[in-house]
Amino acid sequence: MKIKNFLARAAAFAAFAISPLVCCTATAQHLTLEGQTGGFLTPTAYVVYSAKNKVFSHPAVGFHFINTSAVIGNVETFSITEGFANRAEIGYTRSVHQFGNQPKTTATPLGLSELWHFNGMNVFHGKVVAIKEGTGGQWVPGIAVGGVFRTNDRFVSGAIPPLAAANLASMLGPTGAAALTTQIFGTTKTKSYTNGDVYIAVSKTWAKKPVPFLANVGWKATNATIFGIGGQSTRFGGAFFGGLGIPLPLGHGIVAVPSAGFTQEPRTAVNLNKMLNAALYACEAASLCNPANYPLMTAHLPTTLDYAVRVTQRDNPHFSFDIGVGQVAGKIGSIYVPNPYYPAVGPPVVTTPVNLDARSVVGMGLSYRY
Numbered sequence: 080m081k082i083k084n085f086l087a088r089a090a091a092f093a094a095f096a097i098s099p100l101v102c103c104t105a106t107a108q109h110l111t112l113e114g115q116t117g118g119f120l121t122p123t124a125y126v127v128y129s130a131k132n133k134v135f136s137h138p139a140v141g142f143h144f145i146n147t148s149a150v151i152g153n154v155e156t157f158s159i160t161e162g163f164a165n166r167a168e169i170g171y172t173r174s175v176h177q178f179g180n181q182p183k184t185t186a187t188p189l190g191l192s193e194l195w196h197f198n199g200m201n202v203f204h205g206k207v208v209a210i211k212e213g214t215g216g217q218w219v220p221g222i223a224v225g226g227v228f229r230t231n232d233r234f235v236s237g238a239i240p241p242l243a244a245a246n247l248a249s250m251l252g253p254t255g256a257a258a259l260t261t262q263i264f265g266t267t268k269t270k271s272y273t274n275g276d277v278y279i280a281v282s283k284t285w286a287k288k289p290v291p292f293l294a295n296v297g298w299k300a301t302n303a304t305i306f307g308i309g310g311q312s313t314r315f316g317g318a319f320f321g322g323l324g325i326p327l328p329l330g331h332g333i334v335a336v337p338s339a340g341f342t343q344e345p346r347t348a349v350n351l352n353k354m355l356n357a358a359l360y361a362c363e364a365a366s367l368c369n370p371a372n373y374p375l376m377t378a379h380l381p382t383t384l385d386y387a388v389r390v391t392q393r394d395n396p397h398f399s400f401d402i403g404v405g406q407v408a409g410k411i412g413s414i415y416v417p418n419p420y421y422p423a424v425g426p427p428v429v430t431t432p433v434n435l436d437a438r439s440v441v442g443m444g445l446s447y448r449y
Contacts, residue, residue, distance in 0.1 A: 109391070109399045110141030110446045113202045113227055113306060114158030114172035117280075119143070119387050119401050119444055120306070120342055121320040123295045124221035124282035126206055127162030127448065136162030137449040144443050145405065149436040152179035152195045154308060156202075165208070172202040174307075176234075181436075191433065194238045200307060203228045212284065220283040227276040229303060235310030236349040237270040243354055247361045249417050250427075259364055263353050272311040272349075274303040278320075295322035304348045304380055305407065312345035319343050324389065336389040338403075347378040358415040358428045367427040376430070378412040387442075401444040409438030 115122040116139070129136040141158040153176070160170030176199045179192030206225030213219055240260055244267045247256035260267045278299035285292050302315040324338040355376035362368035387403025413430040421427045 109389070109396075110139055110158050110160055110170075110444075112143045112145075112156055112172075112444070113174075113204060114141060114156070114160050114170040115204050115206055115225065115227070116160065116162075116168060118295070118322050118324070118338065118340065118389075119385055119403060119442065120383070121295065121297065121322055121340065122206060122223070122225055122278065122280050123293075123322070124208060124210075124212065124223035124280045126165060126168040126208055126223070127160050129162050129165050134164050136168075139446060139448040141444065141446040143445075146441045147407070147437045148177070148180055150179045150181045150191050150195075151308065151435060151437055152192065153177040160204075165211075167205070167207045169205045170203075172204070173199065174202055175199045190242075191435065193242055194235045194310075195308075196238065197233045200232045200234075201230045202307075203230075212282065218283075220281050222279065222281050224277075224279050226278070229274050229307045230271075232272045232274055232303070232307045232311065233269055234308055235304075235351060237272055237310070239350040239354045240264040240266050241269055243357045246416070247357060250358070250361045250365055250367075255364070256361070259361055260357075263357060263360060264350055274301070274307055274311055276301040276303065291326055293322075293324045297321065301345070304345050305383065309344070309380060309408070310348035310351065313347060313349055314345075316345055318345070326393075328393070329390070332393045334391060334393050336391070338385075338387050338389065340385045340387075342383045342385075344380045344383055346380060348380070351378045352376070355412055355414045355433070358417055361417075362415075362428045365427075373415070373428070376413050376415065378433070380408055380411055381406075383407055385442075397448050399444075399446045401442075403442055405437075405440050405442055407437040407440060408435045410434045 111117040112120050116125050116127055117123040127136045127139045139160045143156045145154040155175045156172050158172040160168050162168045178196055181192040204227045206223050208223045210222040212221035244256050244260040257267050276299045278297055280297035282295045297320050300317050302312050304310055304312045320342040322340045324336040326334040326336045328334050359373050363370050384406040385403055387401050389399055389401045391399035410432050412433050414433050415428045416431055418425050418427055418429045
């Protein structure tokens with residue numbers, strides 16, 4: 080907790096966003112969680128630096144770690160990104176996942192960690208600079224467009240059907256549970272999803288007095304929740320993101336950049352609301368419940384927030400180190416579950432909160448440009 084409090088106080092120097100980038104150079108080696116040039120999570124309008132008169136850059140590599148072990152499980156990413164003539168970049172990230180440690184209990188009969196019992200997914204990305212920063216005037220920001228493509232994403236949306244079938248078996252038996260699960264979700268098997276983002280990022284570096292800064296704001300259309308970690312969103316919709324970092328000199332050419340940030344998230348994921356109400360549907364199918372007496376549950380995924388500090392070189396940076404606290408998702412709603420004490424006590428189904436226990440998590444990142 081001391082580390083978290085220190086980082087939160089340090090991040091108070093920044094205003095509201097998530098691009099902890101040094102203001103004095105285009106910080107091309109800093110890679111996001113998904114491998115693009117940018118902050119900890121969000122891309123900027125910069126690309127991996129290529130030397131003068133060179134088409135190809137030296138590659139940039141990155142590693143990120145997010146500690147969400149309580150329910151979701153830890154996330155690690157390994158990225159490599161190549162730039163082209165300071166105008167474009169492409170890259171690949173392997174997202175690796177370790178299982179969460181929440182067991183099945185009476186309060187959490189699904190075992191929420193099982194929604195993430197997969198070893199990871201693949202992430203491909205590309206970006207093109209449409210307008211270079213400073214074109215036509217010192218206040219002109221850089222503008223870039225890009226995209227992210229994720230494959231083999233089985234988190235949450237893909238994991239729900241077989242877990243729901245197992246959970247409903249206590250009410251309907253295995254055969255009945257399988258039939259209702261197929262009716263609700265279309266399958267009883269795990270499914271792999273492909274999703275992605277298309278985005279525009281606007282970034283401005285100001286290296287002059289009174290306060291140097293790097294500001295970043297963007298918009299993306301996405302069909303993923305929480306960068307695919309939260310599963311497939313119910314539609315391809317728009318979301319804003321942004322960032323502000325303020326560099327503080329540490330001496331010997333090193334700067335620390337406290338920052339804060341946000342990324343809007345889709346409200347829910349495919350199959351998630353159905354999962355919250357599946358036991359109610361089973362109760363109705365067993366003629367034990369009148370649905371008119373039970374309100375339907377809906378999930379709500381909050382905006383992802385980040386408070387971070389980046390340490391890097393002031394000029395011609397080759398390395399960066401990020402550490403921070405993220406606010407991802409805590410209690411996202413309530414779920415109907417079979418009442419283990421029915422009919423002796425209470426109704427056949429009861430509700431319990433769904434807590435992902437990731438509203439305060441610690442993350443770190445390392446980037447290096449050869």
